[in-house]
Amino acid sequence: MTSMSNNLLKIEDLTVRFHGLVAVDHVSFQVEPGTVHGLIGPNGAGKTTCFNLISGLIPPTSGRAILAGAPLVGPSWKRTRAGLSRTFQNIRMFQEMTVRENVMTGMQARLHASVPEILSRLGRFRKEETAAKVRADELLEFVGLAASADRRAGDLSYGDQRRLEIARAVASGPKLLMLDEPAAGMNPTETRELVELLLRLKQDGLTLLLVEHDMHFVMSLCDRITVLNFGRKIAEGTPREVRENPDVIEAYLGAKVAERLKGGTA
Amino acid sequence: MTTFLDNFFFSYQTLIFALGINGLLALSMYTVLAVGQLSLGQAAFMGIGAYVSALLTLHLDWPFAAVLLAAMIVPALFALLIGGPTLKLTGVYLALATIALGEIIRIFCNTSDLTGGALGLSGIPNKTTFTLIFGLLALALVNFVLIARSRVGRAMEAMREDEVAAGVMGINLPAMKLGALVVSAMLAGLAGALNAHANSFIGPNDYGFDQAVTILSFALLGGIGSPFGPVLGAVILTLLPELLTALHDFKLVVNGFIIVVAVLYMPRGLLSWRIGRVG
Structure with a gap:
């Protein structure tokens, strides 16, 4: 199979099993260069685990990640040297x-x-x-x-530490920057400033992959979104496509609410 | 005045030498702790340096400079041997492996004819001088400061604070850990050789577990924010028993009490000042 498609990061069948729990289950997706790609899903969907697999903090059971044509292998420090950079959900300054x-x-x-x-x-x-x-x-x-x-x-204040962590991650000169809940715990003003900062990074040609719970933030920033639930990919597309996807609505709001919404719009 | 100084120096020569040698041992401990690892092999590395140097001097009559060099290289090889497999693992494996090394060295020296068995080696010529000890200590400190204010110093502090984040920064963790262990083994070996050529006698029980813990306490008391902390800790813990001699049997009690209080109320060490990291 030739992958002539235009991608910077390619995730192939990534799977990790922790004692019977399949935390990430055959997830595949691609991140196009110069875009902001969101990875969303309810709590426990496997988003951060996905990040940890890609950045080499935990070894996958199977599958792999390919950055700019080269498979990412080995511990995190080697992957950083290969052009990958990330921040953490709980700031690690x-x-x-x-x-x-x-x-x-x-x-x-x-x-x-x-x-x-x-x-x-x-x-x-x-x-x-x-x-x-x-x-x-x-x-x-x-x-x-x-x-x-x-x-x-x-x-530094919490919001400033978040921004410092981004500056530190950009300092390695990455091809791809992964942000794990960059807006967590921020007030609306700080979040607005963060969106603006990330858009400036994008303008400078950096590709971003981010996990985030703040839906307004995700929808306003991302070019494409991949949705995980219980470790599986359940949807993918533009923010509009994802927002209207019944599986996504069901994953977030539960089957009953999804049913009622469907009934309401019909 | 000069006679007073001569007398003072003569009376306290052993103590003054011990200050410098323990300072080097404290730096050896610091090197490992500074990258967030725990080794209890400092005494063993010191012992290897001491025995290697004494044997080279006694049997082969090597020049002292070559002896000191060998006393650094041989422990470094042992560090490579131990560090290679254990540093890939996280947790206490390095501490355990280095305790084991200490026991192996002690038992070997206790039984081998080469090392004089339990009697140790005696009649080692006094070749260590005041200038040599404190010159090397000063040189080591200067080098530590130069390293601290560079990419390597930043990597070391990052590893100590958060190894996961340090790895994500692109720091070659295995190389840094192994490098730190090797340098620490060289410093401890050097201190061992200087000590052997200052005391004219070495025995297998000088380098046991209690010595390893003493060296660790230098660094813990002084603090590891900068290389000066452990040296200060070494100076205090070397002087303290001497200053407390008036207490006779209570000496060790008060000594221990002071350490406990210092660690309780100054968990980051007496010298918590940290060194800048920009060169």
């Missing part, structure tokens, strides 16, 4: 580090100064370190945290 240091830590895959170069402060070291610092400050400017660069990351 390096709290003790400063905001700038957090973003610079995101650049690990792009910094190559050897230990002798580091100890002697010669060779690639100074140039690379200065460039990293400049780039970190640019990214902080981009997400609106420039003024907080030298603050302890753990002291």
Whole structure:
């Protein structure tokens, strides 16, 4: 089979079984480059598990993920070096580090100064370190945290930590950025700012795959949506198609409500 | 005045040397803790360094510089041997494997003729000097600061705070862990060699589990926010028993009490100041 279709990320039959529970059950979908792709579903549908499989935090029982034509294999750090980046549902900031240091830590895959170069402060070291610092400050400017660069990351407000996590994830220069519930716990103003930030990332050519519960957020941002329920893919399409899909309505609202809605519109 | 200093130095030479050597051991412990791992093999690496160096000096009469080098390389090889398989696993496997290494080394040294059995090795010439110990300690500290303020220092702190997130940053976790263990083994081996050539005698029981825990307590007391914390911890824990000699039998009780209080009320160590990570 030749995959001549235009995709950046291709998920093929991804499956993971935890002691009899099939958390992700033969899920396949594709993310087109330059788009925002949503992965939605009720609680426990397997969205975060899907993210963990793609980013290499847990090994799949079967199936695979292919990024830009190359299968993603091995632990997470190798996948980051292959062009994948992600954020976490429960923010995982390096709290003790400063905001700038957090973003610079995101650049690990792009910094190559050897230990002798580091100890002697010669060779690639100074140039690379200065460039990293400049780039970190640019990214902080981009997400609106420039003024907080030298603050302890753990002291930032929740919304600011979310934005810092995005800056840190973008710092690796990924082909695909995966965001796990980026708007969770944000107030409406913060959510609006986040939508705007993510759209700017998209404009810059970055492809986004995101898990989110806030439907308004998902519908206003995503180009395509894949819907999971009980580990299985139940629908896929544009936001409009997904919103009108009876299986999706049933998954979210239950069969009875779906029936009544159908009756109401008929 | 100079006579006073000479006398002072003569009386307290063992203690002064111990301060520097324990400082190196504390840095050895720090190297592993700084990447979020727990090793209890520092005493074993120290013992390997001590025995290798003493044997090379006594039997082959190698120059001291070459002896010190060998005392760093041999423990490093043991670290590679242990770290390779155990560091791929998460959890306490490294701690367990290093405890086992300690026991193997202790029992081997206790029984082998080569290492003098339970009697140990004596008559090791005193080649360690004040300048050498504190020069190497200073050099190690400078290197730690240079490393801290670089991509490697950021990777180390990231691993210590959240290994999952550190992996997602693209940090080569196995290489970092193995590298840290090897460097820590080299430092401990160096300290062991310096100690052997300062005390003229080494025995198999100098490098047991209690020594491993003592080295760990240097780092825990001082704090691992920067390499200076563990060295401070080593200085305090080396001086404390001497300062408490007036208490005679209660010395160890008060010593232990001070450590417990420090750990209870300063869980991040006496020196919680952290070093900047931008070079």
